[in-house]
Amino acid sequence: MSSPVRISIDAMGGDFGPSVVVPGCAIARERYPDCRFVFFGDASEVRPLLARHPALEAVAEVEHTDVAVRMEDKPSQALRQGRRRSSMWMALEAVKTGRADMAVSAGNTGALMAMSKLCLRMMPGIERPALAAIWPTLRGESIVLDVGATIGADAEQLVSFALMGEAMARALFSLKRPTVGLLNIGVEEVKGLEYVRAAGQMLREGGLPIAYAGFIEGDDIGKGTVDVVVTEGFSGNIALKTAEGTAKQIAQYLRDAMGRSLFSKIGFLFAKGAFDTLKEKMDPRKSNGGVFLGLNGLVVKSHGGTDAEGYAAAVALGHHLARNGLMKKVADSVDHYQKDRASAQEQHPEVAHS
DSSP, X not given: OOOOEEEEEETTOSSSTHHHHHHHHHHHHHHOTTEEEEEEEOHHHHHHHHHTOHHHHTTEEEEEOSBOOOTXXXXXXXXXXXXXXXXXXXXXXXXXXXXXXXXXXXXXXHHHHHHHHHHHOBOTTOOSOEEEEEEEOSSSEEEEEOSSSSSOOOHHHHHHHHHHHHXXXXXXXXXXXXEEEEEOSOSSTTOSOHHHHHHHHHHHHSOOSSEEEEEEOHHHHHHTOSSEEEOOHHHHHXXXXXXXXXXXXXXXXXXXXXXXXXXXXXXXXXXXXXXXXXXXXXXXXXXXXXXXXSBSSOEEEOOTTOOHHHHHHHHHHHHHHHHTTHHHHHHHHHHHHHHHHHHHHHHOTTSXXX
16 A cells, blocks of 8 residues: 655645645545645644544644745745744744654745745756646647746746656646646747747757747647646736636626526526536636746645635645655756756857756
């Protein structure tokens, strides 16, 4: 029997704190019986909620913390007030010390990123982290990164994102050779900003162990043209928020149209099965959870405003990645690339780093 997946939980994170976090973990525990949990937060809030879920309570520990990072806190403020003593920091510390295989938080994204970098540190060879999101597509699901961990990137960092995203796709989708595309304003090699074109050349000509598919455009994300979409955090976050907003807009259009007249209401009854399928596919809770890549530890960021079902999806994402060796796959990919780069520099010392 395989060993359990140990999960540290920032119980106070998110818009609703333990009232969503604990029931979400209960759902995840039911679906994945091999999960074990350590909750960090206000014990007076967490323990009564755990008592309502005996199966979860039986595989959970609670460690009291007096400090919780607020959703409105700036990263610097969160670090000053919550370093080494907040529920967020303690959840990360559990990963650092090996007590947990991964951490999950629905808290302040900027604070979580800052604390993760300080507590867990970056992997060797990785300059900047990336937040990778699961994106529903016409073909199934794709990975998009970065969707907001850091703003801006150079060509070398985009290549690192490609390596990490490809490793995540192998761990999450069980693909032997996921396809990777670089988000651009056109598919032609002459289009786009200089650093994007440079990254494209490096991915195309660098002999990397990935299936690089070239430049893709914005509409290719939803089509599922590639398994991994690489971009920098500014454009990636805009794309993510635009997609979320468009999904809500379409859902509202459908509700308005179905309630417009008696005939439309009757038509809705006949087509209810199709609309239920559409609702299921468009449910943002199904793809809740982003992963901070590039750290010496697995950290999953849940949407702060999600419900218990959405939080369970974030826990499930981390569980799957931990079980399938995400950290080793990322480390191996980055190490392979760094060794190839060093070898190329030795053979051709006149070639400068990008």
